[in-house]
Amino acid sequence: MYAVQGSLCRLRVSCLEATRYMELIPKERQPVAGMEGAYYRRRQLMRQLPIYDQDPSQCHGLSEDEHTVMEEFIKKYKNDVLGVGEVALPGQASTGKEEGKRQEDKIATVSTAQTATNGTVSATPQKAEYACETCKQPVPMDSPVVYADRAGYDRLWHPACFVCSKCSEPLVDLIYFWKNDAIWCGRHYCESERPRCAACDEIIFSENSLQAEGLSWHKDHFTCLECEQSLAGTPYALDHGRLCCAACKKMKSC
Template identity: 60%
Template sequence: MKKDGEEISTQMSILHQTRKESPCSACRGMCKTFEPHAWRKICKSCKCNQEDHSLNSDAEDDRKIGRLLADSKYSNLTARVKGGDGVRIYKRNRMIITNPIVTKKDPTFDTVTYEWAPPGLTQKLAIHYMEFIPKEMQPISGTEGAYYRRRQLMRQLPVYDQDPFQCHALSESEVKSMEELVRKYKSDSLGVGEVALPGQVGSAKDEANQKQKAEATAQFTNGKVAKGKPQDDPASTNGTLAEAQPKNEYHCELCKQAVSTESPVVYGERAGYDRLWHPACFLCTRCSEPLVDLIYFWKSGKLLCGRHYCDSEKSRCIACDELIFSEDYIESKGLTWHKKHFCCVECEQPLLGKSFELEQAKLLCTSCCKSIKKM
């Protein structure tokens, strides 16, 4: 794996580019090709969400996550794109396992490729981690699990929640508001889970951090460095080596069940190393979905995916799926819209000041609603 700062080359595609073959999984083969709506994140043909068509390539996903982690404390998980003017890409860890198949004839090999695996582990521990993930969610290349991962990347970490230039017609003040939100969550909430055996998380990193803190807090007395212990840093209560020291018994933060000291667990540095989770319990508190690639947001003592963290900070337009940075918007029955997007999902008729119906969170004019009910 390349070190932080090294350049890697990659061929990038245009985000949201329409592909010749992108059938909709939700339509069970009825919709063969994605037809992008001008501003809704749906297919014009089948009205399903774009993630149901799984449009992003690996390169697009890696670039999106690279942008998310860049300028954060997790930038070491990214690398510079060759010729990319400072653009960084996610150093996604893949795992390839080759098992010999012994027969009476010449031996053959069974190769399994995981599209993502926790970084920094021995292959044995990484495989052990995967054993705790439901089979249908294991990101094995060519399987439903790999497709599930890519769909979750789009759903949990939409690019328009981090890049104002992927949004539709934001004003200058709205762009600044979004950039401030992104800076805030990168500084205060964004995290990437670490996999280890209980009590064995990141000890080398913690020792290095403690050494740096000791050097930074050493007090000068009469022109000499004091030989006593450095002062305690109140900010070090989360993620210190003392908290990660082995103990007799561990319990999962979510299910509260005991955890074997021989089983891999997930730690979240933002949560503090006194908390840990079973691999299958590292979930978003709001949607109860596994946190894709262990990328989480920590807020008010809870794990959140990127989507639901942003929803806790700003309202989201139910029509275009983007965050609302304007103070002038429409709200009805707990749902919100940009004013310009308050229109019928079928005929696109503006509905501000007109009668409308809400059917399963879809805004309809009375005429389209009647037509649909007759079908």
């Protein structure tokens, strides 16, 4: 049996089906203790869910007003968009059982009713068909899938297809953010709501920020990485997100 580290997802499958669920994830990403997948999970956890996106005390130099804005931001996403995927067989999620049963009944009574040659109506019961929300491919009835309650239980995903709609990376521990009819990782959801500082990587909750070439900075962080001089209103060079004043750029080029 797999030794899954720190999994927060909800499982509504048997041990055998849980094992099969793990096997549906690429081997190099299976969070098995001591294996590459466990290290991958740890890296993804820090990347997708940085602690400073979740806790104001982990941020540097927040003013009282920024602290308040951030607390409201966190409260809102927890109430409105944050969720944890649920692993279950198709139609067997916690509140999806009745929905799955209704779908099967509808297909059996409406879609498959046929008129027999003697004029009577004969219904040929068929199982409901399920398709993955990402790849649109059919899902076998005996294959574990992932449900996201905020998306509604009429949608489901192959385990390997439960990925961020922005970066296409698998969602660590099935933690998702639901926005614009799609699932997002925490990092990209937060960035879709607020700018992120290219220097410190924290979300910007101040109106006093700077933007350049598609990137954002806290005003205090818009400085040369070599001499730490403020670059606001002065010539600068930007190379892969790294800022450099004209003088330091000239010295480095010599």
